[in-house]
Structures are given as structure tokens and as C-alpha cells.
Amino acid sequence: MREDDPAIENIAVPSVRDADGAIAPDFRAAAEAAVEGEDRAALKTLIAGLHEADLGDLIESLHPDARPRLIELLGADFDFTALTELDETVRVEILQQLKPWTVAERIRDLDSDDAVYILEDLDEDEKNNILKYIPAPERVALQRSLDYPEESAGRRMQTEFIAVPPFWTVGRTIDYMRETEDLPETFYEIFVVDPAYRLIGSVPLDKLLRTRRAVLLTAVKTDQRHVVTASDDQEDVARLFEHYNLVSAPVVDEAGRLVGVITIDDVVDVIQEEADEDLRAMAGVGSDEELSDSVAYTARGRLPWLVVNLGTAFLAAFIIALFTGTIEKMVALAVLMPIVASMGGNAANQTMTVAVRALATKDLGSHNARRVVLREVLVGLCNGVFLAVLLGIAAAAWFSNPQLGGVIAAALVVNMLAAGLFGILIPLAIHKLKLDPAVASGVFVTTVTDSVGFFTFLGFASIWFSYL
């Protein structure tokens, strides 16, 4: 709250971001100088009023050695929430360099979801080394969240929430909130529970504020139709939030007892990650690859897909090898054949992209699969015929051979049909097998369009030759 504090306002602090939106070089240099000179006061002034997200970006922009030193220098003035904004690799590296008891001391101040987020990527030993410095009740709560599977609601939930009995009035609830010190940092609804902590309903804050003090909570509570179970997958939770425009949702355990609350800010990250994962999976990039990863790690992560592609490329080569006799008769075929394969690959990629995303968002399912398959095949046919005319004329003109133009045009129509058909059928089939269509579809689909493309073009050419 800079404007209330003229002492801070009057010191010249370089602006945080440059025109690109990245951390400004001047600002980074000032931070580096302060860390270098161990000038705690200067550093504190510099980061005063900085949002945790900006603080995170600043840390990422620093030299790896300077990062833990900045955190140690700031001590209690460093908000550990900023660590949740870092790339995983950077966060783990920093945590390994800080003293376990410092980390333990400081993550106790955080909301439990942030503490879990910081701890979860460490290995078992490192995690326990930190947890042992945390007092029993808090440790048990963190441990319970960490025991839920990765990418589950239990990992993302915050165990701090407000739960009150149904016989309370609006007035009593408001008084309770005014008098209690240890409330969650932000919250959007309060929960009504029975003595066994089973969820009865919830009251959004705007409704609480609009209701007179004497009214009972049971009279204003909304039914809790959107309840998350701690073991639910985070993607399903994201889908629920998106579909019903939620801002927060209660999380219950297997016995139906309220154990936490999950809020939209966590879900926004999941939505973003999920869309990114589809994009990366289709390109054969690992979902955990980050810009800060090393060359060796990145190269190893991308290799498997390239090896698979090498295999499928050989398959296409074998098909060409069936027709070496045909190519020897007319080398123009070798010149033109990649065009048919490439066009099919592109068309299939269009269809597949639409299919993969529609499956992910559940817009595509058994109820409309038949219609969408038919649509894709017809789209392939339409564009196939149009492009075949262009390609046929161009090829005929180039090699002064109208029949060659006819052969390539026919092959293109067939390959574009195959692209539409397999571009949609393959993701649907993979989805039916409960696998992720984004990961595997690409390999199969381009194998099909390459193979069909070379086979039809060279095959049609050899039939044509046999009639010459």
C-alpha cells in the first residue's frame, strides 16, 4: 500500500516492467546489486508493494545463484507465495539450496494449497526433511493433502475455510468473522455443516451481505450442487468450474465430510495447463518441458516422438520402394509425390486438431460422433476436389503431360478423403480406449496420410503405365 506510506513513495524505484511486459533490466540490475552488496534495506524498498507474481518473475530473471541469496537476505519480508509463480525446475533448485527449517518456518504462514504446491515436486527425503520442522497439527494437514494423488483436487484444495452450524443467524456469522483472527486470506463463500462436518449447503458472501442479521443461515443457503471429492482429477474440477461458472467449490472426503475448498485461481492454472498439454502432446513435446530446462533434458524429452516418427517415415519409404520400377520410368513422379502426402498430412492435422479439442471439452461424444465423422469426410471431399483441380492443372502444365495431371488429381482426392476419415476416426478410437487422443493421434494419422498419399499416387501411375 504504497500511497499510504510517503517514506517509500519518495524513494526513486526503477519501474518493474519494460514495454514488452518483462522485468525491466534496470529493476533487475538494482535487485542484483542489492543482493550482491547484501543491502537488505535497499532490497526491501525495491520489492515493497510488489505483487507475489511480479516477485516471482523477478526471481526467475535473476542468476540462479542470486535467487536463494535474495530470499535469505529478505528473511521474513519475503513472501513465499511468490515461489508458487516459478517454473518447477527453478522452484526445486531454490528449495534445495535453502535451509529446510527456514522453508518449514515460512510455508507455515501460507494457505495450505500454496504450501502443498511448493512441497509436492520435491523428492520424498527433501519433503520429509522440511515437514519434520513443522508442528504436528499443521504437518498432518499438509501430509494429508500430499497423500492425495498428483493432479487431484486434494492437492489443489485449501484446507482453510469457514464452516458454521445451520442454526446460526446471518448476524452471528458476521460477528464470528469480525472476531476471529485466524480466517483464510480470501474466501468467497461460507459453508454450513452438521456436527460431523458433513456439508449442508453454502452461502456466497454477496448473499450474506444482502440479508438481514436475524435471518437463519438455513434460509439463505444455496443447495450445494457442485461438490468436489478430494480424489477427483483436477481436469474434471476445471471442467466443472468452467461449465457452471464457479468461483469456489467445497471439497469433501470419501465420507462426505468437508475437508477443503478449491478456488478459481487454482483452476485457471489447470485450464491453462490442460490446453497447453493438448497443444504440446500433438507436437510431441512433454507436458513438463519448461523454457528454463537444460539442453540435455529438453533433447531427451523430445527424442521419443522423433524416434517414433523415424519408424513411420520408414513405413512410407517402404511403400515408395514398392514402386521403384515406376519411378525409374518417370522421375517426375519422385518430384511430385511429396505434394500429395503433404496435402493429406495438413488436411488430417486440421481435422485432428478440431477432434482432439472437442473431445477434451466434451463437445464431441457418442451423441454427435456420426454427424461429425460425416462432416469431416465431406469437408475432405470438397476441398480435395477443389485442390485436385488446381494441382492437376499445375502438374500437367509443368511436365506438359495432361495424363500425369489426371493421375495426381485422382490421388489427391483419395488422400484428402482418407485425411478427413482417419483424422476424425483415429482420435475417436483412441478416446474410446481411454487414452489421450492428443498424444497418440498425430503418429497414426500422418502415417496413414503419408502411406495413402504415396501408395495411391504411385499406384495410379503404375496402372496408367500398364495401359500405355
Added chain:
Amino acid sequence: MREDDPAIENIAVPSVRDADGAIAPDFRAAAEAAVEGEDRAALKTLIAGLHEADLGDLIESLHPDARPRLIELLGADFDFTALTELDETVRVEILQQLKPWTVAERIRDLDSDDAVYILEDLDEDEKNNILKYIPAPERVALQRSLDYPEESAGRRMQTEFIAVPPFWTVGRTIDYMRETEDLPETFYEIFVVDPAYRLIGSVPLDKLLRTRRAVLLTAVKTDQRHVVTASDDQEDVARLFEHYNLVSAPVVDEAGRLVGVITIDDVVDVIQEEADEDLRAMAGVGSDEELSDSVAYTARGRLPWLVVNLGTAFLAAFIIALFTGTIEKMVALAVLMPIVASMGGNAANQTMTVAVRALATKDLGSHNARRVVLREVLVGLCNGVFLAVLLGIAAAAWFSNPQLGGVIAAALVVNMLAAGLFGILIPLAIHKLKLDPAVASGVFVTTVTDSVGFFTFLGFASIWFSYL
């Protein structure tokens, strides 16, 4: 609120969704029968307590003719918010079949952002035909939102919000909210404004609830660091929400006056759309293509990218044509050449995908471009060398020709290097020109890897022949 209403609870209503999460066929059939038989009571029972999002899905699952009939039959019991959940094509089709004054009457009840969302895709005449039935003050407010550019914050904002003067206390503010009927449907913060409606600060509801009645709002308001201008692009707004974990943000006009509020539920849709757009743009699919679009519309939308690809495929063919003499000497070259091009294309696609997303999320910028380019080139080199060994051995074994293995291995290393280099440089250059790298990168990058792949492999082969 079904559980409070035993009359509704006791009627057997088929469950809304099947195991896949799609609208259950039984439920759809029941709705269709009710519409067919004009049985308003049955339809009302069926959709009682249905969330607007589920109601939207139900409408989309119906036959196009049944959709407006369901809405007319339900009359005032149909929540027009459900229309915001539909695909654009479906929504426009329905609106064109409803009477303009019915639409006008019903969208008056909605929050302004929903009303604008429903109106914005209609053409000018249709829009004005509806607007003329809306009383002047509301019409002017809607018109003002509609006058902001498409995909701007002004279009997404809600013009209903709570703004109070700074000299009010917490108690007076709560009393005001209890006494005022016409408040926004949901809100997360109240705004403090001066007499000219210029923003002074805001108070989140949780803070308001925790503060004693006598306290002045100026004492609890937080500085408004995250203010949106109505003309801001919705993507920039989404980035702001994501970065700072916001739930709502005030929107001001050019003069700094508070004109609306933008909330996270609108932003979640934007985040989702934006990631989708990148994915589609890279595959050459229009960002507005929807699963419900017709074959002709879809085919036309996908054609431009395919025509561009036809051009670049010809470029690759011209390069092959330079080497027909070489291919005639050894037809095995024609068999193997697509492998080199395909591997380069895949590696470039990996690099490009990472680059495009990192540019979109501002993780990649001038501050780290040099390091990332170097990383990508080295990744290309590492994987290139590894895969070249595999490919070289396989090719040498297949054609019993070790020298051919050497030629293809050397060509692959060069093409993988080119893939890494151009896979990152091309998106960076396009971004520098203020264009969207997702749209244009794909064409250029695969053109480079195809051309370099064919040229190096066939070129190295002809050099090798000249030494034979």
C-alpha cells in the same frame, strides 16, 4: 432449490446426463416430447432447477426446429442466460426465429454482459430491431457496450456494480446493500468512487465482512492496482487476471470513470478460447469454426491454409526437380528423401509449438530470446546426431551401401539444425512484426525444413556421385 419443494422432488425426472457427461437420450426425448405436445407444465418440471449451462446443452442437443419452440413454450420460465452457453451459430439461428420484442423483453432481465454477448453476433439490422423495444436508459447502456470494439473489455464487462462514496462506513454500506433491491446478481467487491465516479479503491467482500461497522471504507479499501480500460483487448485482460489471480476488476473509460466490472467467469472463457486459437491457428483451422458448422462453411474456412500449403509443396517439388539427374542414377534416393524432410518437419514443429506458446504467455521475450535460440539449436544438434546414427545405419543396411548411409546421416544433422534454428527464429521474427506467430509460423517453418531436407540430401548425394 429442489429439496425445499417436495412437489417437484417427487416427480420422476430422468437424469440429465449420461455416463459420458453428455445430455442423456432419455432426458432429451422427454424434453422433445413436451415441446412436441406443447406440454408447458411437463417441460417446466423437467427443467426446474437446471443450471443455465445444462439448459444450454439441452437446447443444443435438440433438433434445430425444436429449439425456438422450447423457448417460446417456456416463456418467462426460460432463463435467457442459457443462450450465452450455446455455439454462436446455434444462438444466432435461434434469435433469428424468436420475435424481436420477446428477445428485447427477456434480455432486459439479464446482466448487461450476458445481454451484450447475446446481441453482439447479430447483424446491425437484427440488433437494432431488438434494441428498439428496450427502454431508453437500458438501451443506451447496452449500445455503449456494443460500441466498444469486438473482443475488448468493454464488450465483456458488466455495467451493474456497487459504487459508494469514500465517507461511508462499513455499516452504512452493508445497510445499503440490505435495503437496495436492484443489486447485481453476483459481485465480489464494492468500489469506492469520488463524485465524478472516478475510482478511488475497492473493498473485497471478505474484508467488508471482517471489519467492524464503524470503520470508514477509506480505511479498508485496497489500492486499485489492476484497473482495466474499456478499450483493452480481452487477451490482455485475461493475462492480467491470470498473472495476479484476480476474481474481478473494475473497468474505466478513457476519462478514468468507472463504467463496469469484469469478472473471472468471463475471463475463463477468454483464456480457454485463446489457447484454443493458438492450437487451431497452428493447424490452419479458423478460430471461429464450431462443431455445429455446415460442411460448406467448414470446408471454405480450411481451404486458404491448404492452398498456401499447395504452394509451399510446389516449392519443395522444384527443389527435387533440380536433382532429377541424380535420382535417375539411384532411385533409392527418391525412396529415402521424404524421411529427411519429415524428421525436420517434426523437430521444427516441436520447437515452434514451444515458441508460440511461450510468446503468447510472455515467458519468451527479448530478455531470454538469445538463450532460448541457442538451446533450440543445441537440442536440434543433439537429437540430430543421435537420429542420424540410427537412420544412417538403417539406410546403409537396407540398400547395402554404407556411403548412402553416410550421405543421409549428414543431411539429417543439417536439417535438424535448421529445424531448431528456424523453428524458433521464425516465430520470434513474426512476433517482432506484431503479427500472430501461431498463424503464420507453420507455413514458413515446414517450407524451410522440406526445402533444406530435400536440398541437402539430394545435394550431398550428387557431390558424392561426382567423386565416384
